[in-house]
Amino acid sequence: GTISVVTKEWGAALGDMFGIFFEDINHAADGGLYAEMIRNRSFEFDPIDRSDYHGLTAWDKVELGEGKSSIVVEQTDPIHPRNTHYVAVEIIAPGEGVGIKNLGFNSGLPYRESETYLFSMYARRSTSFDEPIVVTLEGIDGSVYGKAEMLVTSEWAKYEVVLACSATDFCGRLAVVTRGTGTLFLDMISLFPTKTFRGRPGGLREDVAEMLADLKPKFMRFPGGCLIHDGSLNAEDRNAMYRWKNTIGPVEQRPPRRNNWHYHQTLGLGYLEYFQLCEDIGAKPIPILPAGYDPHHQRIVPIDELGPWIDDALDLIEFASGDAATEWGSVRAQLGHSEPFQLEYIGIGNEEVGEPFFERYAYFHQAIKAKYPDIKIINSSGPFAAGGEYERGWQSARDNRSDYVDEHYYMSPDWMLAHYHRYDSFKADDPKVFLGEYASWGNTYYNALVEAAFMIGLERNAHAVGLACYAPLLCNADYVNWKPDMIWFNNHQVFGTANYYVQQLFMHHQGDHLLRIESEGFATPVQPARNADRLEGKLLVGANLNACEYRDIRIINLETGEERLLVDQIEISDSEEDRIHTTQLGRKMVVGETNWTHYSFRTKATKTEGVRGFILYF
Numbered sequence: 322g323t324i325s326v327v328t329k330e331w332g333a334a335l336g337d338m339f340g341i342f343f344e345d346i347n348h349a350a351d352g353g354l355y356a357e358m359i360r361n362r363s364f365e366f367d368p369i370d371r372s373d374y375h376g377l378t379a380w381d382k383v384e385l386g387e388g389k390s391s392i393v394v395e396q397t398d399p400i401h402p403r404n405t406h407y408v409a410v411e412i413i414a415p416g417e418g419v420g421i422k423n424l425g426f427n428s429g430l431p432y433r434e435s436e437t438y439l440f441s442m443y444a445r446r447s448t449s450f451d452e453p454i455v456v457t458l459e460g461i462d463g464s465v466y467g468k469a470e471m472l473v474t475s476e477w478a479k480y481e482v483v484l485a486c487s488a489t490d491f492c493g494r495l496a497v498v499t500r501g502t503g504t505l506f507l508d509m510i511s512l513f514p515t516k517t518f519r520g521r522p523g524g525l526r527e528d529v530a531e532m533l534a535d536l537k538p539k540f541m542r543f544p545g546g547c548l549i550h551d552g553s554l555n556a557e558d559r560n561a562m563y564r565w566k567n568t569i570g571p572v573e574q575r576p577p578r579r580n581n582w583h584y585h586q587t588l589g590l591g592y593l594e595y596f597q598l599c600e601d602i603g604a605k606p607i608p609i610l611p612a613g614y615d616p617h618h619q620r621i622v623p624i625d626e627l628g629p630w631i632d633d634a635l636d637l638i639e640f641a642s643g644d645a646a647t648e649w650g651s652v653r654a655q656l657g658h659s660e661p662f663q664l665e666y667i668g669i670g671n672e673e674v675g676e677p678f679f680e681r682y683a684y685f686h687q688a689i690k691a692k693y694p695d696i697k698i699i700n701s702s703g704p705f706a707a708g709g710e711y712e713r714g715w716q717s718a719r720d721n722r723s724d725y726v727d728e729h730y731y732m733s734p735d736w737m738l739a740h741y742h743r744y745d746s747f748k749a750d751d752p753k754v755f756l757g758e759y760a761s762w763g764n765t766y767y768n769a770l771v772e773a774a775f776m777i778g779l780e781r782n783a784h785a786v787g788l789a790c791y792a793p794l795l796c797n798a799d800y801v802n803w804k805p806d807m808i809w810f811n812n813h814q815v816f817g818t819a820n821y822y823v824q825q826l827f828m829h830h831q832g833d834h835l836l837r838i839e840s841e842g843f844a845t846p847v848q849p850a851r852n853a854d855r856l857e858g859k860l861l862v863g864a865n866l867n868a869c870e871y872r873d874i875r876i877i878n879l880e881t882g883e884e885r886l887l888v889d890q891i892e893i894s895d896s897e898e899d900r901i902h903t904t905q906l907g908r909k910m911v912v913g914e915t916n917w918t919h920y921s922f923r924t925k926a927t928k929t930e931g932v933r934g935f936i937l938y939f
């Protein structure tokens with residue numbers, strides 16, 4: 322046979338098609354990409370973040386020799402009104418030294434022989450003593466790998482020292498002790514490797530960030546996901562929605578925040594750092610902002626109070642791309658980045674279901690386009706499986722003339738293969754697709770392979786698909802909220818999955834334009850078998866439900882021509898004998914015409930382990 326590639330005509334441009342999506346899920350930022358080695362550095366952990374958290378989470382008392390102390394978290398005289406908690410070590414008997422030690426993330430603090438570490442803290446002491454404070458890098462058994470002494474005063478001040486490390490130990494501890502008598506007050510106890518990504522102090526873990534850089538992504542969507550819109554409407558609450566202005570400036574002045582993935586978020590990796598990372602790895606930034614609507618808890622900003630939320634979007638654009646003479650451009654310049662970052666895209670909302678979002682989106686859209694007509698705006702659509710809500714996203718995007726619609730789906734490998742042609746029928750003059758989250762359920766080679774096939778389908782439809790990013794990107798193996806994930810790590814190792822290398826392949830070899838390909842003399846591709854027989858009676862659909870309580874059940878039409886299908890009943894079961902949940906649907910579905918069509922509805926399993934699949938009755 323012959324394959325001809327027509328090089329005389331340009332097809333659709335592939336533009337910025339393949340990028341990455343960063344969300345602080347699975348401890349992707351704190352305990353992940355953000356290189357801070359101390360967990361709960363400012364004693365702000367709180368049951369609001371997670372019910373078993375408290376101000377001393379990840380800290381242990383140190384009492385050496387006959388030492389005796391009492392340790393409490395206080396807030397009467399904080400270092401900053403936004404960083405209210407600090408620890409007071411009351412020294413009852415100094416012994417060989419009393420104080421505290423941090424346990425770090427995973428198995429501990431990862432120390433490497435011959436590396437250096439930047440220690441910093443805020444401290445003050447009672448006037449009753451003036452003995453030095455001793456800081457040690459140590460092992461679980463107290464072996465000392467590095468040590469420094471510091472004199473502190475009775476007023477809050479910041480202290481810093483670089484410590485050299487004499488051993489490799491991935492279960493390390495950091496201890497701060499004294500032999501004085503009285504009370505020692507400590508806050509913002511921090512330890513960073515001096516070697517961070519691109520050498521930025523207080524920056525990113527080199528090995529994890531290099532994995533991102535090695536992908537060569539065209540763009541980076543951040544900072545979430547559900548992370549951005551789950552929270553209260555008051556920006557000063559520690560349970561607030563993700564407000565970008567809370568994430569810039571000195572780290573000790575950034576408010577602590579509940580991360581909706583059930584942990585504490587320091588915001589040390591904030592908007593300036595995100596923009597800087599994008600610049601460092603050559604990815605265009607795609608910030609996503611909340612629209613003043615929390616779909617998880619139905620918190621809704623009244624329309625006449627939407628102004629500050631819209632200002633957040635306009636100010637962010639100025640912060641990123643305004644010159645130093647503008648109000649927010651000058652804030653960026655003062656923070657150390659005088660040159661503007663390039664900002665081409667902004668997203669409003671994430672997977673919102675409900676009219677309050679679409680009503681509010683229109684105000685954001687109009688205000689942004691009025692001031693920044695060249696900025697491309699991404700409209701959110703409800704989760705793909707939510708059917709009507711997903712369609713509502715497209716309708717809103719068409720009504721508002723959004724540049725992109727953000728589609729999200731996590732599907733079985735079979736679904737990915739079956740939907741290779743999904744975008745063939747999408748129109749070039751519609752808003753373009755931003756496939757902001759997608760993955761097949763798994764990190765096996767087979768998953769990676771079907772994702773590669775699916776991505777060819779995206780490339781082939783560059784007339785309709787503008788941007789696509791796999792999700793989630795990062796996962797700390799000891800703090801898993803969601804899997805599969807593209808990159809896995811612990812406190813000292815990082816691994817790319819097969820899915821990672823597929824993404825890398827496409828990013829490294831993305832072309833500029835589609836070219837027409839003609840083939841002659843090959844056998845016609847095998848068509849999917851007609852399977853009317855399979856759709857009669859009952860069908861056990863294999864699905865591993867262990868990780869997820871809810872699953873969408875999909876019926877894919879393998880037929881051509883119109884057909885009517887009556888779904889009587891769905892059962893979720895371990896086996897045909899052991900039924901654990903039954904949904905009576907009795908719902909008629911008209912199965913589509915010639916195209917592959919996707920139908921979905923939701924049901925709930927009453928148990929989450931050992932479930933083998935669904936039985937569909939027709």
Ligand code: AHR
Pocket residue numbers: 344346545546547548671672729758792793803
């Ligand atoms: O990627 C994980 C989560 O999946 C995202 O936060 C959310 O947008 C989606 O539901």
